[in-house]
Amino acid sequence: MTIHFNRVTSGARLSDQVAHQLAAEIAAGRLAAGAKLPPEARLVEQFEVSRTVVREAMSRLKSLGLVHSRQGSGVYVTAAPPYAPLNFDARHTASRAAVVQLAEVRRGLEAEAAAIAARRRAPADIERLQATVAALDRAVASGGDGVEQDLAFHRAIAQAAHNPFLIGTLDYLAQFMRGAIGVTRANEARRADFAAQVRREHAAVVTAIEAGDAAKARAAASRHMDNAIRRIEGADPAFWQQQGERLAGPLVQGPAS
Structure with missing residues (x-):
């Protein structure tokens, strides 16, 4: 046929x-x-x-x-596998509510990833984390949106946890989160204080992981996502009107956080 x-x-x-x-x-x-x-x-x-x-x-x-x-x-x-592959209907992610909901999912995963990373990190992991932070700063300074660098930062945390299932889960979610990160970073870029907050939040996560303090790493990562939610919920209607074209399609354009 x-x-x-x-x-x-x-x-x-x-x-x-x-x-x-x-x-x-x-x-x-x-x-x-x-x-x-x-x-x-x-x-x-x-x-x-x-x-x-x-x-x-x-x-x-x-x-x-x-x-x-x-x-x-x-x-x-492929013949039907013995398990159901994880799948999301991308049409359900095209809303402001979905940007927040994805951040809520990330909060649980990434807070635990940061805690595990603090316990298992190796010197190479810390170097990778610091490199991703520097790359994000360079991207923003050169006028970029920093979306891919932001994703790389959060993936580096998962890599430092040395748990392949955690890395695989975040890699899968990343394709849905690119659009959401684009929205949140666009919101943060409008205000210098927001951008500064994000840098401090990232730095706090890295510092806690480097120090090997799992409790502080978990708290810092959770606080980062909580603040991301507050920043996006506080965006004014004019911002969301500007994002209309971005949200016209699914947020899979492809995990500021």
């Missing part, structure tokens, strides 16, 4: 739109377990996107356990 896909449009990230259409065909059974997906060149033509977009969409589907690659053969729909 030949399946025809709709070309994607601007708004949500193109690779997410491609992945959503393919996932819908799999869920409906039109692409059954064991079925081979159309070749990359055909998907590029039907969706009217670049090869990079198609490859990003394939990576997304693989992370969900929906497809797998066979060397030299192509990409195939």
